[in-house]
Amino acid sequence: MQQTINSHVQTGPLPARRSRRFKPGSFFTYLILSVWALTTIYPMFWIINNSFKLSNDVMNHSFTLALDPVMTNYTAAFDKINVGKSYMNSIIMSGSTVLLVLFLGGLAAYVLARFPFKGKRLIFSVLYASLLIPAFATVVPVYELLIKWKLVNTYLGLILPQTAGNLTFAILVMAGYMATIPKELEEAAFMDGCNRWTMFIRMFLPMSKPAFASTSIFVFLWSYNDLFSALIFVNKDTVRPIVSLLNEISSQYGTDFGLMATAVALTVIPVLIVYLFISRFIEKGLTEGAIKG
Amino acid sequence: MKGDKKYILMFLLPAAAVMSIFLYYPFFKSVYFSFYRTTGFFDKKFVGLDNYKRLFSDQMLGDSTLHTLEMMVYVLVFQVGIALLLAVLVDHIKGGKGFFRTVFFFPVVISGTAISLLFVLFYNYQFGLLNHILDSLGFEKVLWLDDSKALKAVSVPTVWHYVGFYFVLFLTAMSKIPSDFYEAAKLEGITSAKKTFLLTIPLILSDIKVVVTLAITGTLKVFEFVWVISRGQSGTEVIGTYMYKKAMVDQNFGYGSTIAIYIVVFGVVLSLIANRLLKREEITY
Numbered sequence: 001m002q003q004t005i006n007s008h009v010q011t012g013p014l015p016a017r018r019s020r021r022f023k024p025g026s027f028f029t030y031l032i033l034s035v036w037a038l039t040t041i042y043p044m045f046w047i048i049n050n051s052f053k054l055s056n057d058v059m060n061h062s063f064t065l066a067l068d069p070v071m072t073n074y075t076a077a078f079d080k081i082n083v084g085k086s087y088m089n090s091i092i093m094s095g096s097t098v099l100l101v102l103f104l105g106g107l108a109a110y111v112l113a114r115f116p117f118k119g120k121r122l123i124f125s126v127l128y129a130s131l132l133i134p135a136f137a138t139v140v141p142v143y144e145l146l147i148k149w150k151l152v153n154t155y156l157g158l159i160l161p162q163t164a165g166n167l168t169f170a171i172l173v174m175a176g177y178m179a180t181i182p183k184e185l186e187e188a189a190f191m192d193g194c195n196r197w198t199m200f201i202r203m204f205l206p207m208s209k210p211a212f213a214s215t216s217i218f219v220f221l222w223s224y225n226d227l228f229s230a231l232i233f234v235n236k237d238t239v240r241p242i243v244s245l246l247n248e249i250s251s252q253y254g255t256d257f258g259l260m261a262t263a264v265a266l267t268v269i270p271v272l273i274v275y276l277f278i279s280r281f282i283e284k285g286l287t288e289g290a291i292k293g
Numbered sequence: 294m295k296g297d298k299k300y301i302l303m304f305l306l307p308a309a310a311v312m313s314i315f316l317y318y319p320f321f322k323s324v325y326f327s328f329y330r331t332t333g334f335f336d337k338k339f340v341g342l343d344n345y346k347r348l349f350s351d352q353m354l355g356d357s358t359l360h361t362l363e364m365m366v367y368v369l370v371f372q373v374g375i376a377l378l379l380a381v382l383v384d385h386i387k388g389g390k391g392f393f394r395t396v397f398f399f400p401v402v403i404s405g406t407a408i409s410l411l412f413v414l415f416y417n418y419q420f421g422l423l424n425h426i427l428d429s430l431g432f433e434k435v436l437w438l439d440d441s442k443a444l445k446a447v448s449v450p451t452v453w454h455y456v457g458f459y460f461v462l463f464l465t466a467m468s469k470i471p472s473d474f475y476e477a478a479k480l481e482g483i484t485s486a487k488k489t490f491l492l493t494i495p496l497i498l499s500d501i502k503v504v505v506t507l508a509i510t511g512t513l514k515v516f517e518f519v520w521v522i523s524r525g526q527s528g529t530e531v532i533g534t535y536m537y538k539k540a541m542v543d544q545n546f547g548y549g550s551t552i553a554i555y556i557v558v559f560g561v562v563l564s565l566i567a568n569r570l571l572k573r574e575e576i577t578y
Contacts, residue, residue, distance in 0.1 A: 026385075026386065029385060029386055030389075032382060033379065033382055033386070036375070036379060036456075037392075037393060037396045039453065040396055040397060040399055040457070041396060043411055044399075046422070047411055047414075050414075058420070059419070059420035060420075062420075062422055062425055063425070100311075104307045104308040104311060107304035107307065107308065108304060108305050108308035108309070110304060111300070111301050111304045111305050112305075115297055115300075115301055117298075117301055123305075126317075130312070130316055132510070132557060132561055132564075133316060133320050133557065134510075134513065134514050134553075134556060134557065134560070135514070136514070136533060136536050136537075136552075136553040136556050137319075137320055137323050137550075137553040137554065137556065137557050138315070138316060138319035138320055138323065138553075139319075139540065139541075139553070140319075140322075140323060140326060140540055140546045140549055140550050140553070141318070141319035141320075141322035141323055141326065142319045144334055144546075145314070145315075147334070160311065160314075160315055161315045163311055163315070164311050164312050164314070164315030164316040165315070165316065167308055167311065167312050167316075168312070171308065195300075196297065196304075197300070200304075221402055224404065225403075225404035225405060225406070227404070227405065227406045227516065227517045227520070227521075228516050228517070228537070231537075231541075232541060243404050243407075246404075246406050246407060246410060247406055247520075249410075250409075250410050250413060250521060254413075257414060257417075257420060260410060260413070260414060261414065263410070264407045264410045264411055264414075267403075267404060267406070268403050268404075268407050271402050271403060271404075272399065272402070272403070275399060275402045279394075279395045279398065279399075282402070283394060283398065283461050283465075
């Protein structure tokens with residue numbers, strides 16, 4: 001830290017000189033940042049690299065590059081443990097959760113952001129209070145309900161609880177965003193004969209795209225990654241999402257290191273690829289008050 | 294506008310219905326369950342406050358609570374601390390901001406389950422990555438998941454997972470500070486460490502407060518890391534996994550619900566304390 005201080009004082013006001021000097025301060029800054037970057041990149045590299053090795057090689061040479069990649073783990077993952085099916089389940093369940101949350105949450109957010117009415121404050125307090133209810137505190141009664149309605153081990157059995165769990169966050173983010181849309185636009189649209197429904201679809205939906213986008217990304221991630229609900233509500237292989245499969249593999253094939261590495265890689269790679277494309281929006285979503293609501 | 298009442302109801306009702314059925318009603322039902330002794334759903338007997346009495350004499354729950362609190366200390370010190378340090382550093386640099394932001398955030402998008410399995414591979418006694426390194430350097434292998442180290446071992450991925458999230462929040466907060474604050478500081482001749490401690494950190498204090506609250510409530514929800522890496526054994530039981538075991542594994546819904554209520558109350562109390570401790574004038578610019 002000391003170096004950072006000095007370099008800044010000496011070189012502060014003159015950018016031209018600054019770039020030519022050797023800056024021990026910023027060298028250390030970059031060093032620390034790079035070390036942390038390495039802790040996030042290397043594990044992913046390690047797992048992907050090892051997923052192309054036979055179990056024995058993972059055990060004995062986990063650092064060497066898989067120059068001679070074997071695909072056996074991947075074929076085993078798809079044939080033996082049916083990763084493809086779990087992918088499908090994950091996408092269907094998390095995708096539907098996102099759509100439902102956007103639709104229900106969007107409408108509710110629109111009302112809360114733009115309509116003056118009695119009881120609005122109460123609704124907001126109830127919403128904020130629900131942020132304090134963790135899944136642990138609802139799981140038993142929800143499970144009971146799902147059994148009663150014969151929804152355990154169905155897609156809906158995960159979609160509905162997850163939708164409910166994510167709505168608060170979604171409503172707060174989207175309402176916050178919609179509140180910033182100018183009133184004049186709404187009045188103009190009303191003059192043109194829009195009713196509330198068309199106004200939502202034709203105006204608020206397209207204008208709140210950033211809020212909808214960041215909400216959908218986070219809801220998707222939370223739903224896709226949620227092991228707790230999946231373990232309880234959808235525990236049969238036919239409906240099991242990818243995270244439960246992963247958990248299953250660790251208990252069943254815990255000694256097959258190649259297969260385990262592959263399972264992790266298979267869960268992580270699609271998310272990482274998507275992330276690299278949308279990382280900008282994720283951060284934007286966070287920065288646009290996603291958290292403070 | 295005319296006819297708005299109809300739309301208010303129509304637009305709010307679906308979300309309200311889903312939330313009532315799957316969030317609020319179950320929450321109150323959990324409170325109700327906590328007064329019953331149950332075996333599965335069908336055998337249920339009212340026992341008054343028995344479950345709560347049991348709660349206070351439950352050694353395992355006490356231990357789980359202590360483990361959760363210990364993990365919370367690591368989370369507050371390291372997760373929030375590292376995030377803040379990284380944000381300060383990235384805020385200072387000129388080139389590469391985007392790169393570091395992208396790279397630091399990326400564990401956040403990965404599931405806790407996948408990260409946990411990764412660490413299972415790291416910690417494995419015989420073949421794990423860590424012992425592999427030790428072995429090749431000529432050291433003795435270490436039992437990473439024994440009683441004395443297991444809790445720290447599961448805390449590492451827990452902490453690592455979310456550093457990037459808080460990092461981005463801090464960095465955003467810093468970027469919102471108007472530059473005249475810094476210009477004034479520069480004219481006063483304030484050095485950069487001082488600038489960080491006297492200017493940047495006080496100015497983002499409300500964000501730090503939000504992050505601390507998120508970190509506390511987040512730790513109470515820890516489940517996957519412990520479940521996948523150690524199944525709560527060797528002194529790693531946290532209240533989340535303990536609740537799961539009581540409710541779902543033992544099928545003791547009554548007592549499981551009581552623990553769930555305890556988690557909620559505990560969370561509320563801890564966040565109130567944190568807010569009190571961090572109370573300051575809100576700064577607006």
